[in-house]
Amino acid sequence: MDQDKFRINIGCGKNRIYGALNVDTVQTGYCDSVVDLLSFPWPWESNSVDEVYIPNFLARLDTNQIVSVIKESHRILKENGLLHIQVPHLRHVKKNYDPLVKTGFTLDSFDFIKGNNYIFPEALFAEETLELNSFGLSEGNNPYIDFELAKPDSTFKYLYKKLSNKISNSSPKYFGNSAYLSAGLQEIVYRGRKIKTDKTVDIAFVLRPSEFGEFLPFPEMSLTAYLRQEGLSAVIIDGNPVFKGDFTIKDSIYGEYFEYVKNEILKVKPRFIGLGTFTSDYDFVLAFTTEIKKYWDAPIIVGNVQATVQPEDFIYEGSTVEYAVMGEGELTLVELLKAPNNLPETLRNIKGICFYDRETKQAVRTQSRGLIRDLSILPMPAYDAIDMSYYTRPRKRVIGYAFYAVVPVYTGRGCPFRCRYCASGSVWGEHSIRNSPIDRVIEEIKYLVSNWNVDAIYLIDDTFTVSRPRVLEFCEKIKPLNIVWAAQTRVNCIDETLIKAMREAGCIQLTFGVESGSQRMLDLMHKGITTEQIKKVFGLCKKHGMRTLANMMFNLPLEESDDVKKSYEVYEEIKPDDFGLGLTVAYPGTEIYDDYFPQKLKKEEYYMLAEGRGYGKGRFRLCSHDLDLEELLVDFRMNLKLQPLFPLFIRILFNREYLEMVFKSKRRWEYVAAIIKNLPVGFMRAGGILVYNFFLIFPTEIKRPLIRYANRMGVRYGN
């Protein structure tokens, strides 16, 4: 026998195998070590053993123990490793008279190893041998294994048995299953080689289709990376790169998108399916889980906003969702996936989940887990788990509205500020910031640049500049990388020193939440900034050549037409390079939802939050004035006093810094293609603005049909 191989003889009894580690549950006088073979996992590493021999041990076990032993053998065996089983035949006399033998076997007994059943959905071993054996272990001269204790039998008996083996195996099914012919048979020998089943992953995260597919699925990527670090496997099933925004939301459940996701799930055969849940995704989650369970029945775990704020929406009797992970999912998910069973007493000990307890018939929220204080325990998000070529194509919705091969990067989590329209506090559980070490962030950026040809980084932290020394450290360390980047922050958290340092370090744009030009509104929303600060900081940005993007909100609670007017005035004064425009929506988990949204949403109504066109209408109308909000948005977008004629991606073509970047980029032709493809849109917008502003001299009654037309054309959405 090849001495280099690691062989284990499981339940050796009195049959030692040469060159193997002979183990049994009790000291039989013949074994090398005593191991409790019925408690799992066994003490050997996964993928560490070349050959596993199980002579006669299985016959002494219960059915469930047999399954566990085979699963465990699969775990410890290397790929293509040998599993050798010898068991007494059902008709063998020993089976009927030996009180230690619980189970008899037939040739069909090993069919379940072939897979395609509820125990083993997938085959664990490729069958090599399945034979009837007349020799039996105790009789010696076993043709299959080199036993140390095997004694030579009489030559006549040996020849007889050899002949008997030959005959019975000429038609094993016939001899093995026939009551009369099989009576003299002793054993069944099974040999199989381990099939690598790394296709069976612990969890598959399913992404819902996103209209623009601009932002990378960071929650799923971060979870995937952490699960991998903890020895679990995860995949992200993302149809966005396949369909490239070409689908309707309905498709996500019933159409091609669903087909794609379903096929991927059947391919990877996950133990669990994970879904992120934004409040407005509620319908999608329920419809998707109901539908997917028809094809692949794995427990569903939901996480993210809605699962944190209101997990009971998902966890109720008869729900298609089994678990909700509340708050940050990394640590919780690892515990949940590693849990030995799904009994309530086990689940109750896992912090930060919500599950349905069938005995008490109620949803149980376990103790809160709290936040991960030290973000350096988290590995870099698993960028390789998604189609990065799609997510790094030059696109314009990430930095301003100009084309960049850009990747958003988080340098920290949480937001300390308490704006009343934001659910950040209830999602994180508190208002605080936790930062990754700057060196880690720089490492990540270097990785992105060298692996994915990324030209720009967008720091997606809610408020990047909250720690001044940290920003200065970042600027100093990113400067040598010679990469363009942008960040978002607040006007009260930045000053000239920082703006100057950031600009010099390659920052091209700062995004500010201006929200309103009315101090009354800013104070009411607990925004914590003043209009003076807004004007001052925008002035400083202009001075240092920093591009600015101002996010504006209308339909704020108790907003009067006077407040709208003030927003117009302040905006006209600060003249940002670009803008984001939105109508305020009261989301569950925000203070304005509690205070200004009297008719609360039922969970069946959450989908309304996804319908942009319903914002600011009916119960979603929060403002006190009676201006038509859609007209207001169109007017804000098209008004030449407020907006430049050409969109940013056209204006920027005359910027030397931008052109240099495009020229240097390995993706330069992708930029050219993207820009040319979008030029007609840009010029159409300019034409629209000219026509609109010409009509401004006429009274509202004449303008209105134009506004309605522009609105129908989707002006309020595009930039």
Next chain:
Amino acid sequence: MGDKIHKVKINSEKCIACGVCMSNDPNFFKLNEEKNVTEIDYSAKKPDDYTLEMIAQMCPVGAIEIYDENGNLITPNI
């Protein structure tokens, strides 16, 4: 600028220990884990007036109160 800040203190009733001031000067602003509030370590070197004012301005709850030599509150100016 000059040395106009005479006194600085943290209103522990308002403080939520969010970490903004601590991330700016971890020596001067220290977390009291027991009470879960930030406290000032007066033995540490005080940041210069400008930085201190900037930090106070960033405090999300306006808990950092700074006074001039006449005892007038400079920030928060609410």
